[in-house]
Amino acid sequence: MLRYQAFVLIIVPLFLVPTNAIRSVPETPSTIELHGSNNVEYIEAPEYRNGPQCGGSVIHVAMTLDFNYLRGSVAAIHSILKHTSCPENLYFHFIASGSKSPKPEDLTRIIKTIFPSLGFMVYSFDDSLVTHLISNSIREALDDPLNYARTYLADILDPSVTRVIYLDSDIIVVDDIQKLWSVSLSGSTAIGAPVYCHANFTKYFTDRFWSDPGLSSVFAGKKPCYFNTGVMVMDLVKWREEDFRGRIEKWMEVQKEERIYELGSLPPFLLVFGGDVAGIDHRWNQHGLGGNNRVHSCRSLHPGPISLLHWSGKGKPWARLDAGDPCPVDELWSPYDLYKHSKQQLR
Numbered sequence: 001m002l003r004y005q006a007f008v009l010i011i012v013p014l015f016l017v018p019t020n021a022i023r024s025v026p027e028t029p030s031t032i033e034l035h036g037s038n039n040v041e042y043i044e045a046p047e048y049r050n051g052p053q054c055g056g057s058v059i060h061v062a063m064t065l066d067f068n069y070l071r072g073s074v075a076a077i078h079s080i081l082k083h084t085s086c087p088e089n090l091y092f093h094f095i096a097s098g099s100k101s102p103k104p105e106d107l108t109r110i111i112k113t114i115f116p117s118l119g120f121m122v123y124s125f126d127d128s129l130v131t132h133l134i135s136n137s138i139r140e141a142l143d144d145p146l147n148y149a150r151t152y153l154a155d156i157l158d159p160s161v162t163r164v165i166y167l168d169s170d171i172i173v174v175d176d177i178q179k180l181w182s183v184s185l186s187g188s189t190a191i192g193a194p195v196y197c198h199a200n201f202t203k204y205f206t207d208r209f210w211s212d213p214g215l216s217s218v219f220a221g222k223k224p225c226y227f228n229t230g231v232m233v234m235d236l237v238k239w240r241e242e243d244f245r246g247r248i249e250k251w252m253e254v255q256k257e258e259r260i261y262e263l264g265s266l267p268p269f270l271l272v273f274g275g276d277v278a279g280i281d282h283r284w285n286q287h288g289l290g291g292n293n294r295v296h297s298c299r300s301l302h303p304g305p306i307s308l309l310h311w312s313g314k315g316k317p318w319a320r321l322d323a324g325d326p327c328p329v330d331e332l333w334s335p336y337d338l339y340k341h342s343k344q345q346l347r
């Protein structure tokens with residue numbers, strides 16, 4: 001279902017596509033032409049305006065943009081705009097692969113058509129930064145270089161951006177993102193995320209890792225807990241000053257030499273930040289809604305208030321809805337779906 005194309009290793013220079021223009025409102029639905037026959041039809045999102053109490057401070061949000069997950073990203077953006085009181089204060093930083101189709105400039109056009117007044121920029125991610133560091137994991141989808149783009153945000157984004165919220169594409173936000181933006185990252189902590197200290201941390205690394213004190217001493221004197229890297233508040237000043245990108249890359253190099261973990265981009269984050277994460281309320285990442293690797297395994301919501309739903313795992317709500325076999329939680333996703341064909345099919 002969500003298989004990735006083989007990657008062409010072309011070094012693409014990082015370039016920025018400025019997108020400040022605000023378009024007049026086109027008639028909905030708009031058809032976005034992509035490679036001639038391959039049209040993508042999305043409904044234009046309603047226009048969201050700031051309330052009177054909004055100041056001018058910008059909230060920076062970073063996400064990746066990939067054709068396979070585009071529908072998820074569009075729903076995620078839609079949900080954020082819908083629930084925040086100051087939507088015009090948002091600025092989105094979209095990281096797209098420079099070597100895959102559609103190209104960053106095509107993605108810019110698509111996003112502009114769906115969200116005409118959205119402040120955003122699409123950045124071209126140079127896959128070759130990371131392809132030589134990726135070792136094959138147990139799930140092919142986890143090996144996409146774009147999964148590692150979050151490691152490079154401090155370098156990709158302009159130095160004037162000092163904090164960013166990183167979000168996966170398979171999420172929806174049902175609360176005001178300003179609350180997540182204003183969490184405190186005190187002390188030396190460079191990231192904030194919900195942490196799960198009841199999860200068995202041991203299982204994220206191999207016996208080989210735990211039996212080598214030279215490696216496992218990285219956690220000496222710390223109390224590392226699992227966290228999900230799909231929702232993170234990142235202090236980019238600390239990232240730049242303390243070279244967290246380089247530290248993550250070092251662990252990826254170790255992994256190439258000796259297998260110290262099985263999953264993809266998560267374990268290096270656990271190695272570098274485990275025990276040093278500012279804990280954010282669990283309501284900001286109800287993860288695992290995609291179910292496990294079994295076909296059609298539905299998860300239910302954990303009790304308690306929810307601000308963000310995350311379909312991490314193999315199943316994605318748009319795929320299950322289109323297959324006519326959704327999980328109950330997928331019905332919470334569909335109000336944010338702007339993909340036109342699916343709505344017609346569902347009705």
Ligand SMILES: *[C@@H]1O[C@H](CO)[C@@H](O)[C@H](O)[C@H]1NC(C)=O
Nearest residue numbers: 199200201202203204205207
């Ligand atoms: C945690 O996971 C490891 C490795 O899978 C296992 O050996 C250990 O028994 C588990 N510990 C608990 C408390 O479940």
